[in-house]
Amino acid sequence: MxxxxxxxxxxxxxxxxxxxxxxxxxxxxxxxxxxxxxxxxxxxxxxxxxxxxxxxxxxxxxxxxxxxxxxxxxxxxxxxxxxxxLKTGENNHFVFNDIQAVTGEDFTPAPFSASISGSGEVVFAGYGFEIDSDELLWNDYMTIDPLGKWIMVLRGNPEMDSTSSPFDPYSNDRDKAMLAGDKDAAGLILVSGEKFDPEDNLMSLKSRESAVSIPVIHITRNLANQLLEKSGKSISEIENEMNERRIPVSFNTGTELNAETEIIPESxxxxxxxxxxxxxxxxxxxxxxxxxxxxxxxxxxxxxxxxxxxxxxxxxxxxxxxxxxxxxxxxxxxxxxxxxxxxxxxxxxxxxxxxxxxxxxxxxxxxxxxxxxxxxxxxxxxxxxxxxxxxxxxxxxxxxxxxxxxxxxxxxxxxxxxxxxxxxxxxxxxxxxxxxxxxxxxxxxxxxxxxxxxxxxxxxxxxxxxxxxxxxxxxxxxxxxxMDSLLTFQESGPKERYTGRQSRTRVTLGIMPDVTSTDETEGMGVEFVTPGKPADLGGMKKGDLIIAVEGKAVNSVYDYMYRLGKLKKGQLIIVTVKRDEEKLDLLIQL
Incomplete structure (x- = not known):
């Protein structure tokens, strides 16, 4: 070199x-x-x-x-x-029923996975949705208990052929992982149905993404079918049933999983x-x-x-x-x-x-x-x-x-x-x-x-x-x-920030987030607070570090956008910030 x-x-x-x-x-x-x-x-x-x-x-x-x-x-x-x-470390394991899957062939940690181990029963939870909006109702968690379980979900949504599906804003893999983490699941297993990816390719680790709180593993359909063997169902059958009938399919698989993920950043x-x-x-x-x-x-x-x-x-x-x-x-x-x-x-x-x-x-x-x-x-x-x-x-x-x-x-x-x-x-x-x-x-x-x-x-x-x-x-x-005199600085900030993908966020705090937050830093920095907007009226200041929204952790702009997506206009919320090493709970009216 x-x-x-x-x-x-x-x-x-x-x-x-x-x-x-x-x-x-x-x-x-x-x-x-x-x-x-x-x-x-x-x-x-x-x-x-x-x-x-x-x-x-x-x-x-x-x-x-x-x-x-x-x-x-x-x-x-x-x-x-x-x-x-990113690259996979030596400590990546996926073991069930005496089957030891092979990293890179049968499974891979997702780019946003935490590096952590977890054990528990595998529970299938449809597409991993919990949607309650004016346009759409769909809850894959209604009939299952995710606490301490490995949650297996299909990637995408039931309308993958549509260019403007109401499911689109909820279909992001990372958002599904955030939801599973909020429900104290042991981890999330992602599977690509045939409608999502006919070739069933595993995720690439080339992209750089902030980690969520739980391990997230992408597995092949073949490995998923082995996990589902006791249920007598296959990924293809489940995908077709949900897509045709437009109803959630969730159930306990009866299979215990012991898995571990390790992702190493390359700098x-x-x-x-x-x-x-x-x-x-x-x-x-x-x-x-x-x-x-x-x-x-x-x-x-x-x-x-x-x-x-x-x-x-x-x-x-x-x-x-x-x-x-x-x-x-x-x-x-x-x-x-x-x-x-x-x-x-x-x-x-x-x-x-x-x-x-x-x-x-x-x-x-x-x-x-x-x-x-x-x-x-x-x-x-x-x-x-x-x-x-x-x-x-x-x-x-x-x-x-x-x-x-x-x-x-x-x-x-x-x-x-x-x-x-x-x-x-x-x-x-x-x-x-x-x-x-x-x-x-x-x-x-x-x-x-x-x-x-x-x-x-x-x-x-x-x-x-x-x-x-x-x-x-x-x-x-x-x-x-x-010039003899200095320029006169004045704030001139945007009303919103483009997030790069379709979002379900319907509310805004009126801030500019620090998009450079990393896994090594707690919270998400506030670069700018728009005067007269909810954050400003609630007492938020430039330089604050948002560490939670409604008690749920925020460690990156991805977490922040996900948290906003769960809120509605008119709602009164608590945003926890760190200011000069002091934690403050701000009451904010959306």
Missing amino acids: KRIIIVLSISALLAACTHTSEDPNITKQELKVHMDFLASDSLKGRYPGTPEDAVAADYILGEFVKAGLNTKSPFGLQEFEVIMS KNTYNVIALLEGTHPDKKQGYIVLGAHYDHLGMGGPASSSREQDTVGVHYGADDNASGVISMIEIAEKLALSENKPDRSILFIAFGAEELGLIGSKHYVDNPCIPNESIDLMVNLDMVGRLRENKLQVNGSGTALESEEIVTRIASDSFNLSFSPGGFGASDHSSFYSKNIPVLFISTGVHSYYHTTQDNEEKINYEGLIKTSDLVGDIIQEIAQ
């Missing part, structure tokens, strides 16, 4: 050495040199934690050095760890790349403007990635997402460093790692800053700025500082068709800074049909538009860096 990194790093050095300039103007030639390297086949999509990811970081660091920026400690490479994948190191251009004014240089862009992408894609081509394994070049933002930042850094009128305030340039895994790099930075967060006057985030069309430019976060929209509009003049969005949160690295009460601007030329596909390549980049956008961003930074 070290040899590979060394060879690739030499390639990065050679590529960097081909680009030298004393001209502050941003040119297509300079941008293309950077793009040809970062979005090349050899960098294999810059997936976090890979040798190619490290080479990209080295390249960016080299460009910062060449621009004359300060990359010495505490700047330079800021290393941090990310969980890349890799990646980096934020940080450089400083010190301001020239003796007083103003104590204030900072951060210009950031993430440099990671999806690697080779595939089913476990967020690629929109799930059946394709190939280089996801990430030319627009987000090599475009990185090379724009590099050239803006050079332009400001070579300018005769250097900024009064200091400019901190950060290339973030692991953005595609959930803003991990920027979150790590704001929690471990090189400079006090309180000294940052503005954070500008560049993400997907290489596909300017009809001069349309999106500027998000314009409401996070009182002066921002006027400044951007004035500098852009009539050169751009600007679209402003005031909210400070969003699916990119500026969100991490906004959560620290820092004004932000998120600049983008917008999404397109090549987003998160193998077709997001160098050929699609609009270099003239990228130059134009980069010049605008540089001018905005220069303007704000020279």
Whole structure:
């Protein structure tokens, strides 16, 4: 591995050495040199934690050095760890009736399983539903006692052929595990019926998910039928009965199970790349403007990635997402460093790692800053700025500082068709800074049909538009860096957060959750509380840690969304939070 990194790093050095300039103007030639390297086949999509990811970081660091920026400690490479994948440990067992199943062939722990053992009778519980809504009634637990039992359920729902089934919001495997855990089951067994998966493939452990409280095991239909032997029923027969008659089927199997799960997270190191251009004014240089862009992408894609081509394994070049933002930042850094009128305030340039895994790099930075967060006057985030069309430019976060929209509009003049969005949160690295009460601007030329596909390549980049956008961003930074007064921060948060899948959540507390919560942390952090919404009226504050809803544990955003899905509008609930090591019960009216 070290040899590979060394060879690739030499390639990065050679590529960097081909680009030298004393001209502050941003040119297509300079941008293309950077793009040809970062979005090349050899960098294999810059997936976090890979040798190619490290080479990209080295390249960016080299460009910062060449621009004359300060990359010495505490700047330079800021290393941090990310969980890349999961693997099964040695302690995975599934034993019943003298049958010892084989890990990886007969069964596998689910990616969200706890690593724990459990013994008890196996009880079949239909699809694992407990639904009581205006549209649907279905309770697989009504006729059984789940306490201390292994609960076996079918994956999916009785209407797998439907594109808009009322069962869909309740059919998530993890939600079924949460329900079984709430009922103090020993564990959950998932089985894929023929309607759900004719090929009966076992789950992959490549994805990263927060663990539930109980062991969760996915088994093959063949193994499930052996478990059901005493009942005289098969998975196929049960599936057909429930799907045709639309009624729950639940029963005791009479079979005792002894099982254990062990999932081991596999971590890799990646980096934020940080450089400083010190301001020239003796007083103003104590204030900072951060210009950031993430440099990671999806690697080779595939089913476990967020690629929109799930059946394709190939280089996801990430030319627009987000090599475009990185090379724009590099050239803006050079332009400001070579300018005769250097900024009064200091400019901190950060290339973030692991953005595609959930803003991990920027979150790590704001929690471990090189400079006090309180000294940052503005954070500008560049993400997907290489596909300017009809001069349309999106500027998000314009409401996070009182002066921002006027400044951007004035500098852009009539050169751009600007679209402003005031909210400070969003699916990119500026969100991490906004959560620290820092004004932000998120600049983008917008999404397109090549987003998160193998077709997001160098050929699609609009270099003239990228130059134009980069010049605008540089001018905005220069303007704000020279101001005598600071920007006036103001909260400008969203009303809701998109959860990524259809949800049964009908209520909202009016908060922005911390999506980076891990199994190692208790509770789910609150990044933002919307004024006038239930959480605010109930006394919740930014920085609180939600540890329970109605007495049920919350350890991740998945737990939180599941808990909300069990509530109804108008309900009076207790949300338990931890605030400065003190536990508080907040009474909240939904």
